Amino acid sequence: MEREQTVELIRTQLRKQRALAGMNQDEFGKRTNYSASTVSAVETGTRPVDLPYARHADEILETGGLFESLLHTAQRDAQPEWFMPWLKAERAATQLRYFNPTLIPGLFQTENYARAVLRFDDTRPELEIEQQVTARLERQEILKLERPPQIVAVIDESVLRRTDAIMAEQLAHLLRMADLSFVHIHIVPASAGLHVGLSGALSLARLADGTWIGHMENQLGGEQADKEERVATLLARWECVRGVALPRTLSVALIKEVESQHGPQ
Template sequence: MPDLPHPLAAFIVGEIRRARGAAGMTQEAFGRGAGFSASHVSAVEGETRALTMDFIKGADRAFKNGGLFERMVGKLGTPSWFLPWLDAERTATQLRCFQPSLVPGLLQTESYARAVIRCDDTLSDDEVEKRLAHRMDRQAVLTKANAPQFVAVIAEAVLRRAGTDFRDVMTGQIKQLTTLAERPNVSVHVLPDEVSMHVGLTGPFSLARLPDHAWVGEMENQLGGVVIDRDADLDILMSRWETVRSEALPRRQSLDLIKEVVTSWT
C-alpha cells in the first residue's frame, strides 16, 4: 500500500482555499457549487474536519476545472481510498490498531519499515526510500502536542519472526516498541500464541476516533484497502476490536513478554 506524507491533505486544502479566493468565492458560494454547507467548508479549510474524496470532487465541480484536484491527488502518489484515513489519523483523538502479521506502521523503526517496504520487489530503490520517508513522517502523530491515545494489539508471532538474517533489525524494533509503550499515550498489548483461534485471524484493521466523536475504520489487503465509515460496518469492527483486545495480555504483562523475546535470543 503506498504511503502518503500527512501534509498532503493540508496541501490540497490550501490549494482549494487559494483557488476559492482567486475566484472571489465565499465559503457559502463555493459550498453551493461543491454540494456542501458553508460550515462544512469552513471546517475542512480549518482542518477540523477530514478532507474526503467527495469534497475534492465537489471542489472540482465548483471550479469547473475538469477534475484538477482529483488528478493532483493521483499524481502525488496516493490511492484515493487512503486519503480520508490519513486525514483521520492526523486529527484523531484515539487510534486503535490490530496487527496479526506486522508491527504497526506507526511503531516501526526505519530499518524494520524499510524491510517491509522492500518486500514489494517491483519498487525501485528511490521509491522504497520515498515511501519510507512518508511512513516515518506519519509517526509524528504519536509525539506531537495533544497526541492521540494509541492502543495496539499485535500477535506474539510478530515479535518472534526473526531469522538470523533479521535478528538485528528485530532487536532494534522490539527495543523501540518497549520505549514507545512506556509513553503515557501509547499502549501495546500482545495476543499470545496460545490463543490459537480468534476473530482477528481474518486480517488487520485500524480505528480512529475523530474530534467530533465519530469513528472511522481502515482495512488493508493485497490490492490496497478500504476506509470504513458506515455505522453497521463500524459496529462490526468495534466488536472485533473488543474481542481481540480482551484476548490480549494486559499492558505490563505484554511489556514483560516483549522484553523476554529479546533476552531469549542472547
C-alpha cells in the first residue's frame, strides 16, 4: 500500500472509530489529552499522526493496536527506498556504530533538530517534512527495547558548537542519551586535526549472526555496504575515527562544557 493511501486510511478510520464510540472531536480530545483543534487537524490531514497520538487512540477506542500498526506501515513507506535496507539492519542489530562529522546521529536527534535538518531540502512540502520527522523519531524506539543494541557514536566537536538556537536543547538530550548504559558517545576534539573520518559519515550494524553491514550517506541519498571487502574498509576507518576520539568521560565533560556556553534553555 502506498504511503498516501495508508495515511488516508488512518485518518478515515480515526474519524469512523471515534464516531462509532459516540464521541465528537472535543470529547475525544479530552479523553486523549489533545485539544479539539488538534483532533480536527489530525483527522483532516493538516497535522500528521505521531506515535503517541496513535497509541492514545488505540487505548481510548479499544482498537487493539490498529492505529499504531497502520502508523508503522506509513512510516516505513515514508522512508526513501535507498534507506530501507539500512533501516531493517538497524532494527535487527545487536551493535550499532555511527560516525558523523557534520550532524548529530539520527537516533539521538531531538524533534526540533530533526526538523531543522530535514528542512535543508527547501523543496519539500511542510506536511512531508513533518511526516519525515515522525518517521525519524520512530527509529528511536529501538532505544526503548527491553534488550537494546549496544550503540557507540563518534561525533566531531564542530557538530556540538553550532550556534543555532536549538542546540541547547539538543546537547541536553545528547547528555541524557550518554547516561544510558548501552550508549557510548565519543567526541573527536578539534585538536585532532585532519583525520580519515572527515571524508564522510558512516554507520555499521552487527547482526545476531555476527555479520556486519555498513551504510554511507551522501548528497543524493545513500548506499549499503554488505560485501566483505567494503565492510572491512568501513570497519578499519571506524577504528581510525574511534582512535582519535576522546574517552567516554572526557567526551561527556566536553558536551557539558559546550552546553553551558549556550546558557539556560
